[in-house]
Amino acid sequence: MEQASYILSQVINGLQLGAVYALIALGYTMVYGILRLINFAHGDIFMLGAFIAYFLLSRFGMPIYLVFLATMAVTALAGYLMEKIAYKPLRNAPKISLLITAVGVSLFLEYFCSLKAVFTPDYIAFPRPFEVETYNFSLGGLEFSFTNIQVLIFAITFSALVLLYLLIYRTKQGKAMRAVSYDRETAALMGINIDNTVSLTFMVGAALAGMGGILYAMAYPQINVFMGIMPGIKSFIAAVLGGIGIIHGAVIGGLIVGTSEVIVSAFLSSTYRDGVIFIILLIVLLVKPSGIFGKRIDKV
Amino acid sequence: MRFFLESKRHILLALVIYAALRLLFSLGIVSEYIEQVVIYVFIVILAATGLNVIYGYTGQFSLGHAAFYGIGAYTSAYLAKTSGLESIFFFPATILAGGLMAALVAYVIGIPILRLRDDFLGIATLGFGILVRVFFDNSDRISEVLGGSRGFTGIVKLTNLETAFFVTVFLLLVTRNLITSRYGLFWRCIKEDETASASIGINTARMKLMAFVYGCFLAGVAGALYAHLYTFLHPSNFDFLRSIDFLIIVILGGMGNIAGTIYAGFIWVGFIEGLRIALPGNILDLRWVFIPLLLIALMMWRPYGLMTKKKG
């Protein structure tokens, strides 16, 4: 029973991490859906979110809900500018130059932010806006606990998912997004404003990543300008796992990646945790190349 | 031998370049640091040529090329160190071992993953790169010598201008001949249209695997040379960004263009190392702010590579 309780608590920790990955994966999957671009700089928007929140909290002592709103607004702006400045001029170039540009944007954001005049190259402690509280539960001998941060992360991820669904399936802009991701040329012929739709996609994705950055920093309160690299890559893998371009696929993929990472850390060794993700990815891709929720692609 | 006769112009050119470099090095005109950078350029060109075979010619997107470079480096260094064969006499054997190990791993991993295409193959190779990085980080559990996350230290310096230059030139000629043989032709067919390739009798799965294994072999050999040049290996030398480095060189040089890869290797490494020398110490931090900006500008200016203005 003790063992079961331990496993359960690790699963909860894994879901906490997975929920953050899910928030990043959503942006990846939306941008990929619309531009077929692996936006490697997306992980750095996540980092930006954590740092902006750090400044708002430590310098201005802003209330937490305002921190969320302001951070998301700034990261959305960053996503908007990133697309307009770096990606839009390359929209008709080979896909690979766009990908290299994305890596360039990523490196730029990391090293620019690491300058002393901007942020810092060092690890800094993230000021938690409230104390961590733990709620213990017992269910038929099975003991488990939640922290208030975990509750917050789950609640926010879930609400974000619901709002995103409403945006994509219930609004005109969402319809435009789906149309552009289905067939850009035809969508343009139908009178859809491609530029605005792409911008909106980047802004929504970046806002979600910014939110993920704050939540991540609250859960693991050490931040650094390179903190976005691995979560970024893993979130993209999560998006591929779930089926790229599919909203709920990104969330499920994120949860799978986060949970398996924590479980492997707890039961094997934390140094193996990045390796297991590849194994899962490989298995999923080989069994179903289009991902768990993806549609099958027929050849010829 | 016909191999040398057919390539005599290239070999002559290579000998002239070698003589000039040897003279430059021997007269002590350039610093040891620059010598090292020049040797490193040849190593990078070799590895990038491997990626060009895989991606530029055959169209198989790989974001994990550095993993094979690392496998070659670790294998060769480990063999040299544990067998006590740390002399220039046995060096060709350990270089070959590095290349063969990379090729073997590429074969085993290639059979399942090369069925994937485009970005999916990219993400699978990226994932494989992470797995190899994890392996290097934990390598001290297998053998203390490998050093794990502390790094692999105390490798004997065996790579000099001669080894790096002639191994690279030889393998570039081999690659050119392969590219202009039926195999290179099939690779180019596959890049354009796999279905049509199969319809004329090309065993696409086998040819894709061959290109992948050969390209990774070149990366492995390059890694072996690298290990014995810098005498210290760290898992972070072989991560995602190094894979991107090779990719940048292939793109700048032009997909499916070996000469382009050679120029681009010089330009890219020269530029990165040049900034280190040119920038005063107090703003050296800015190097990695400039490099990505330049990269973005390059991609906007020449999205099809430095040598081609637009799609040919």
Place this chain on the structure above:
Amino acid sequence: MTAVLEVDRLTKSFGGIQAVDGISFKVPPGETLGIIGPNGAGKTTVFNLITRFYTPDSGDIRFMGRSVTHLAPHRLARLGIGRTFQNLRLFRELTVAENITSAYLSGNRYSPFAGIFRTDRHSVVEKKAWQKAYTLMDFLGLAGKGDAPAGSLPYGEQRRLELARALAIEPKLLLIDEPGAGMNPREIRDLVETLRDVKKRFNLTIIMIEHQMGLVMNISDHILVMDFGEKIMQGTPAEVRRDARVIEAYLGEEGPA
């Protein structure tokens, strides 16, 4: 005499739609079989099943008396089944000559070692490949275009190049998918001549999907009519012209040819 190709109760469905529904037919050596039928009748699917780009749900395919249902596409090509595609699939960035040599070289080997070290074997095979390319280019009216990128040719020449490429594998059976698509009546007449020449010269058995009634009636020994994935009938052009079911299902739309 064994049939070159024997298709036995072949079926294939995509997501519940029966694209090919229990088709059987035989093609004796030296015959030209035309397949006609409305769009979506499953004609191209039959080709894709024979060349194994699709896996049949059931049924058997025998080539020269041997069951080939489970062979990979490239193995079928090597055995001697060549094909062209409805929407041209040339290697557009390769030269015209390379499009042809690649096909010849797939069945005429030399080792990687021979390629790297340029052995005699390499020279002999490469020389033959280039001779083959020049012969086929001359024969199909592409002389002098060997170094041009395939994608730069005008449409009609691309069609002929695709035919040359399929012939370079030295096939016994050639599957041609809508060779007349997008051609004007004069080009069609030329095409009929070319196909007759090709068939005679290379001693071929041909299966051809075609919409242009003039072309298909003119060149085929037998015609197989398909609709909704099924064989409606098979007979000589004259029989097909007279058949009420065919007139209703297909010719009726356009009037008898």
